[in-house]
Amino acid sequence: MNKPRNHQPRLIRWMLLFLAIGLMGLAESGSIAAAQSTSSKDAPTSNWGKPQDPNQAEPFWGEHQGGIATKPQHFMYFAAFDLTANSREDVIKLLKAWTAAAARMSEGETAQPLESGLKLAVTPAAPKGGDADETPDTGPRAADTGEVLGMPPSRLTITFGFGAGLFLIDGKDRFGLAARRPEALVDMPNFGSIDQMVKEHTGGDLAIQVCAEDPQVAFHAVRQLARIAEGVAQIRWVQTGYRPIAGDRHLLGFSAEEKTPGMNAPQAQAIWAGKEGQDWMRGGSYVVVRRIRFALEHWDQMPQAYQESAVGEMKHPSKPVGQVQTNGKSSSDNVVTEDNTPPHLAIVIPGRDAMLRRSYSYNDGVNFTTERWPPWRQGLEYDAGMFFVCFQRDPRTGFIAVFRELASHDSRLNQFWTHVGGGLFAVPPGAKQGEYIGQGLFESH
Amino acid sequence: MNKPRNHQPRLIRWMLLFLAIGLMGLAESGSIAAAQSTSSKDAPTSNWGKPQDPNQAEPFWGEHQGGIATKPQHFMYFAAFDLTANSREDVIKLLKAWTAAAARMSEGETAQPLESGLKLAVTPAAPKGGDADETPDTGPRAADTGEVLGMPPSRLTITFGFGAGLFLIDGKDRFGLAARRPEALVDMPNFGSIDQMVKEHTGGDLAIQVCAEDPQVAFHAVRQLARIAEGVAQIRWVQTGYRPIAGDRHLLGFSAEEKTPGMNAPQAQAIWAGKEGQDWMRGGSYVVVRRIRFALEHWDQMPQAYQESAVGEMKHPSKPVGQVQTNGKSSSDNVVTEDNTPPHLAIVIPGRDAMLRRSYSYNDGVNFTTERWPPWRQGLEYDAGMFFVCFQRDPRTGFIAVFRELASHDSRLNQFWTHVGGGLFAVPPGAKQGEYIGQGLFESH
Numbered sequence: 001m002n003k004p005r006n007h008q009p010r011l012i013r014w015m016l017l018f019l020a021i022g023l024m025g026l027a028e029s030g031s032i033a034a035a036q037s038t039s040s041k042d043a044p045t046s047n048w049g050k051p052q053d054p055n056q057a058e059p060f061w062g063e064h065q066g067g068i069a070t071k072p073q074h075f076m077y078f079a080a081f082d083l084t085a086n087s088r089e090d091v092i093k094l095l096k097a098w099t100a101a102a103a104r105m106s107e108g109e110t111a112q113p114l115e116s117g118l119k120l121a122v123t124p125a126a127p128k129g130g131d132a133d134e135t136p137d138t139g140p141r142a143a144d145t146g147e148v149l150g151m152p153p154s155r156l157t158i159t160f161g162f163g164a165g166l167f168l169i170d171g172k173d174r175f176g177l178a179a180r181r182p183e184a185l186v187d188m189p190n191f192g193s194i195d196q197m198v199k200e201h202t203g204g205d206l207a208i209q210v211c212a213e214d215p216q217v218a219f220h221a222v223r224q225l226a227r228i229a230e231g232v233a234q235i236r237w238v239q240t241g242y243r244p245i246a247g248d249r250h251l252l253g254f255s256a257e258e259k260t261p262g263m264n265a266p267q268a269q270a271i272w273a274g275k276e277g278q279d280w281m282r283g284g285s286y287v288v289v290r291r292i293r294f295a296l297e298h299w300d301q302m303p304q305a306y307q308e309s310a311v312g313e314m315k316h317p318s319k320p321v322g323q324v325q326t327n328g329k330s331s332s333d334n335v336v337t338e339d340n341t342p343p344h345l346a347i348v349i350p351g352r353d354a355m356l357r358r359s360y361s362y363n364d365g366v367n368f369t370t371e372r373w374p375p376w377r378q379g380l381e382y383d384a385g386m387f388f389v390c391f392q393r394d395p396r397t398g399f400i401a402v403f404r405e406l407a408s409h410d411s412r413l414n415q416f417w418t419h420v421g422g423g424l425f426a427v428p429p430g431a432k433q434g435e436y437i438g439q440g441l442f443e444s445h
Numbered sequence: 446m447n448k449p450r451n452h453q454p455r456l457i458r459w460m461l462l463f464l465a466i467g468l469m470g471l472a473e474s475g476s477i478a479a480a481q482s483t484s485s486k487d488a489p490t491s492n493w494g495k496p497q498d499p500n501q502a503e504p505f506w507g508e509h510q511g512g513i514a515t516k517p518q519h520f521m522y523f524a525a526f527d528l529t530a531n532s533r534e535d536v537i538k539l540l541k542a543w544t545a546a547a548a549r550m551s552e553g554e555t556a557q558p559l560e561s562g563l564k565l566a567v568t569p570a571a572p573k574g575g576d577a578d579e580t581p582d583t584g585p586r587a588a589d590t591g592e593v594l595g596m597p598p599s600r601l602t603i604t605f606g607f608g609a610g611l612f613l614i615d616g617k618d619r620f621g622l623a624a625r626r627p628e629a630l631v632d633m634p635n636f637g638s639i640d641q642m643v644k645e646h647t648g649g650d651l652a653i654q655v656c657a658e659d660p661q662v663a664f665h666a667v668r669q670l671a672r673i674a675e676g677v678a679q680i681r682w683v684q685t686g687y688r689p690i691a692g693d694r695h696l697l698g699f700s701a702e703e704k705t706p707g708m709n710a711p712q713a714q715a716i717w718a719g720k721e722g723q724d725w726m727r728g729g730s731y732v733v734v735r736r737i738r739f740a741l742e743h744w745d746q747m748p749q750a751y752q753e754s755a756v757g758e759m760k761h762p763s764k765p766v767g768q769v770q771t772n773g774k775s776s777s778d779n780v781v782t783e784d785n786t787p788p789h790l791a792i793v794i795p796g797r798d799a800m801l802r803r804s805y806s807y808n809d810g811v812n813f814t815t816e817r818w819p820p821w822r823q824g825l826e827y828d829a830g831m832f833f834v835c836f837q838r839d840p841r842t843g844f845i846a847v848f849r850e851l852a853s854h855d856s857r858l859n860q861f862w863t864h865v866g867g868g869l870f871a872v873p874p875g876a877k878q879g880e881y882i883g884q885g886l887f888e889s890h
Contacts, residue, residue: 215808216806234824237825301586307587
């Protein structure tokens with residue numbers, strides 16, 4: 001929404017009518033949609049409108065990491081980390097400790113055994129300028145912060161990803177891994193005016209996607225993993241997200257699921273990396289996450305018929321055709337656009353099956369904005385929208401291909417959202433008990 | 446946490462040991478606790494660990510507003526508004542429209558009838574410098590933003606409150622209501638170093654507490670009410686909150702509920718305003734909300750024994766006495782403090798029954814902080830903690846009395862939290878069908 005606009009009324013009107021259809025394409029690509037997989041182990045169906053049982057546990061060990069083909073949980077806490085250590089051994093130590101803690105927490109256990117003398121998996125670095133005497137010597141810090149003690153596993157999954165910085169950062173091969181960077185872990189191109197990534201909310205050497213049926217269970221996991229990482233890695237940015245408990249709509253007000261029959265059938269071969277790249281990534285995937293801020297105040301000013309035309313579907317599909325009154329006129333299922341701009345759905349549907357979408361809505365309250373566009377609000381605006389998450393075998397044929405189309409042609413919806421953060425991470429395959437996540441990257445050659 | 450600290454190790458150690466107990470008092474006052482009421486209509490018990498049925502609706506009309514004695518829902522969206530209109534009639538019009546929309550949404554309906562020609566209850570002001578021709582003339586904007594269409598009521602409650610600014614602001618009696626300001630709607634005093642209220646997150650002329658069993662249902666309600674208010678009132682600050690789905694602990698890791706037998710029995714006469722003040726407030730209440738940021742990174746550095754001593758209870762009450770290993774020593778239920786500083790619970794329990802607590806945890810991700818205290822973190826810290834909510838007949842004998850004690854004596858816990866926003870609002874009584882919330886203030890004399 002940062003591009004300067006000519007305020008001549010006719011031009012703006014033209015832009016509204018002709019650009020919006022293009023934007024809806026992106027919206028759909030980013031829509032919170034049911035994730036399905038044809039993976040042999042998991043055959044998830046949508047959980048929209050179907051609250052899950054918090055007593056259930058999701059398996060941690062396996063061919064693939066959890067949190068990908070897993071039926072989407074209702075809450076998410078995503079955290080990107082920067083590595084502060086420069087030793088390969090420290091990174092391995094961290095991944096071992098993270099793997100062990102993640103496996104325990106997935107079963108509803110504390111991150112580390114409470115009765116083990118409360119030892120830490122990774123000893124924290126001494127505080128800068130600190131003095132050990134300053135902490136009361138009544139014992140070591142707790143092995144777990146305790147806010148989920150007594151609570152069930154809540155379908156917790158913890159999914160680890162590796163950013164480009166693990167392989168090469170500022171031209172430096174810190175950990176001797178540069179030669180093993182997958183080709184598919186590309187440097188993300190810029191997609192134009194709707195792609196305004198804020199550096200402080202983008203990238204990271206490591207990423208953790210935590211999903212659960214309880215927001216406290218999700219945050220607890222990140223909090224423990226961040227404690228374990230002290231002295232080796234630190235948080236770079238985080239994002240919380242949710243899915244409605246008993247519904248299927250994202251914050252633009254449209255259903256995320258019932259758009260096309262095809263959107264629920266991503267093929268396993270589109271998700272899991274195979275023989276084509278680095279051996280250590282076989283059975284892994286690549287995740288693209290994008291914090292897409294919706295201009296809700298603007299969107300909410302638009303006539304419903306305009307919104308429906310831009311998206312390419314009715315807002316109230318449950319109503320029979322002809323019953324929905326917009327501006328006193330009956331509408332039909334076949335929304336007529338006033339020009340030849342394709343609606344959002346027409347743009348995104350062709351590329352949809354090249355990825356598995358697993359997005360969440362986010363709602364970070366309000367913050368200050370000055371808008372140079374009607375209604376010219378100067379003050380607080382919602383910081384809410386979608387945390388778009390998609391997994392794919394290769395982002396070049398997945399997200400990047402679809403988003404290029406959207407950025408160019410979804411010109412209506414592109415006025416109502418901006419990509420303001422996110423990243424691309426290589427998600428290594430799962431681990432068997434006794435292994436650690438990412439072991440293939442560090443140990444097999 | 447903003448007071449300058451002497452970095453001499455011994456002094457800091459002393460502070461840690463002796464101040465922390467005092468702080469725990471505040472923590473308890475702010476703890477996420479079960480809310481109960483002896484109100485004749487409602488006899489709620491705790492919902493901790495008991496997910497609620499999203500299909501249930503809570504009554505909107507009644508002697509008292511909902512969202513007070515109502516059994517706490519799991520999600521909250523709180524919004525404070527500033528009035529931008531200066532006419533008493535506009536405020537009345539707004540309250541009428543808000544009442545009608547709130548009653549509809551409580552039953553799972555759209556904010557306004559979709560088939561009513563999509564008319565707005567309050568006509569929005571023309572955008573500054575705007576031109577009607579700039580909006581596509583394909584119809585008026587939608588009557589409802591639509592993101593909960595087809596979803597159940599989810600136990601939605603909407604509770605309206607009036608801030609001091611409705612009565613007198615900058616010495617100006619904008620609406621002719623100054624003489625009707627209740628005595629109990631005091632100007633909140635400052636409580637010392639832990640009371641660092643950020644102006645942009647404090648106060649407001651009007652406030653809306655929205656609670657529901659679905660975060661999308663809660664946000665939807667605020668979004669509709671803010672749209673209805675356009676031209677009359679605008680959002681000043683907001684806060685989201687949650688309670689764990691299947692647990693009873695706040696983010697310090699302690700149970701919020703099982704502390705004392707007395708904390709679950711607030712008396713109706715401590716909550717509802719009676720004959721003592723303004724007539725129009727009879728059957729209403731006063732709500733104090735406080736955004737209490739927890740210094741989780743600091744707290745998590747503390748030994749568990751220290752945390753337990755500061756709070757005044759064991760972290761794992763489910764374990765038999767003597768089984769909890771902290772630093773290799775068995776602990777007992779009677780935590781021994783190394784000094785005479787009372788633990789948090791000892792400070793707060795005497796004042797607890799003077800209020801009905803209905804707090805939520807909040808988790809707003811991370812933001813940048815420079816800490817001048819071990820571990821001297823400079824970088825990102827969690828912006829998480831508790832959105833403390835308490836209702837009482839008179840805040841002078843409720844929150845203010847308890848918080849004074851805590852601010853002075855809860856010196857251990859006061860190192861680990863800071864009050865950074867909130868407000869005090871007069872919550873008028875409920876309305877009967879045909880009335881509007883706050884009618885008594887404007888119409889009876």
